[in-house]
Amino acid sequence: MDTTEAGARELDRADPGYRDRFAIPPAEGGPYPETAYFAGNSLGLQPLAVRQELLEELDDWARLGVEGHLEARRPWLPYHALLAETAARLVGALPSETVVMNSLTVNLHLLMVSFYRPAGRRTRIVIEDSAFPSDSYAVRSQARFHGLDPDTTVVRLGTGQVLDYLAREGDTVALVLLGGVNYLTGELLDVPAITAAAHAAGAVAGWDLAHAAGNVPLHLHEWGADFAAWCSYKYLNAGPGAVAGVFVHQRHHGDPSLPRFEGWWSTEEATRFAMEPVSRPPSTVEAWQVSNPPILAMSPVRTSLRIFDTIGMDTLRARSLRLTGYLEALLDQTLADRAVTVLTPRDPQRRGCQLSLRVDDAGQVARRLRADHGVCADVRNPDVVRLAPVPLYSTYHDCWRAATALATVIGDRS
Structure with missing residues (x-):
């Protein structure tokens, strides 16, 4: 060389x-x-391309006011749907499994409301010993929220120890939540193998893909992960604090046993403006949405995802x-x-x-x-x-x- x-x-x-x-x-x-x-x-x-496309949204706001929800060149009401297919292709998922919303840690908390359900011996959460601090804070606070001691509930392991631990102690594990690529070392974890081991142990497999989305090819649907979340401001180049993404495998869609926090955008689109007091959640990942999309923040995400879609992971x-x-x-x-x-x-x-x-x-x-x-x-x-x-x-x-x-x-x- x-x-x-x-x-x-x-x-x-x-x-x-x-x-x-x-x-x-x-x-x-x-x-x-x-x-x-x-x-x-x-x-x-x-x-x-971000500058011009963001200016177009600002121009539509100035020109149309509230009517931009339906009449903007990219109508704001269904704006999040403009990102579903490109985001899904980026992470190897179905469009119905993928939604762009909120920030990474907010999304992890919303997902753990559904997927961290400690019971009996099965209470532990497995994370990396070098997990990003916000992940550590999030899972420890979830343990406390359920009345558990985070010092004994959260198990920190070296990445090479996870499979052995699941084989030995899997009946105590409720959730495995690891980074697809470790933020500190850059190590790419074996997502399909760890996901399969978590399921074999009876645990849920969730993934923080902050350093993996836009960095390495992903096949979340095929690998069978239960859920994943990622940010868009690192490899996805969508700007400081950019709107994040969520994946929930389709096998969980429409499951009435899963608790969720709900809000304005959690109900089905067709009846949203019927203004009914009880939500009608769709049988897609959109049931995990809470709020309407922030258009000026989502525009750069749409621009960036199109670049990845054009070039290919x-x-x-x-x-x-x-x-x-x-x-x-x-x-x-x-x-x-x-x-x-x-x-x-x-x-x-x-x-x-x-x-x-x-x-x-x-x-x-x-x-x-x-x-x-x-x-x-x-x-x-x-x-x-x-x-x-x-x-x-x-x-x-x-x-x-x-x-x-x-x-x-x-x-x-x-």
Whole structure:
């Protein structure tokens, strides 16, 4: 592999990606005008099409007022339905199983109302020992809500321990709730195998796909997951705090035994404006909706999902493997004699587009990368720098810049 700057430029000519569809921030420092952006696992970059399409919604609001619910160029009343098919294809689901709504943790709570139902010995919730903190907070609060002690109810396991634990202690587990891709290490979990093991143990299998949706191909319907939720502001590039997504497998639709919290959008569309006091929930995932869709927030999600739908996750995954593998090779070469540990699995099939590096004083390293070299990396204090070469807009030259800059910054500290 040619690991020179000229080699990186040549790879970009042969494998250009889709960078021209995105707004690339200017570099704060270094010799290059654009930032080498590796923080898409924290906040994705803005698709250029978002601005015009969002302005169209604002224009319709100004022109039509309330009548925009039915007369806007994309009517607001059924707006969420415009996203159902593209969101479903993204996560490998049926349109009736997929809805865009709320934020990630709100959705997890709404789903756990239905799917975390502790009884008898079966009370435990299994999460990763390195789960994202909000997931930990959410499941612990659910345990307390049911009158249980979160310190004994929530079981934190290494990802390699989950299958053995379910085989041994499965009759005590009510819910398995794991991240499809671990936020800290970038490890891609075996979603179908863990889902099957949870079901064999009599437990519910739920997934937080915040770092998986738009990063790796998913087949939620085929894999049989009970539910999943994801955010849209990371790999889906739908903007800060963007509206999130939900999957509920069709076998649960219309099940009267499942409790749900309900609201204005939980009732069937055909009779919504009959203004009846009792909800008539549809036999789809839309029964889990609560509120009407926030149009100005959903517009960027619609724009972004269309990009994924046009390109396809298989194509993006193939480029992701090439980019991440290239960055890995560069880091192996440039950091071979430095005090850096790669936390991400070496097997390309066991990771998404992220390499996590353990370094001393990660925050200072990231500040130097940005200020001196124009490289934007993500930090998880105290000692992890995360680099996400996103296949939509990252380049091989970005990877070369990151590896070269890291070698310089860490070398200066030696």
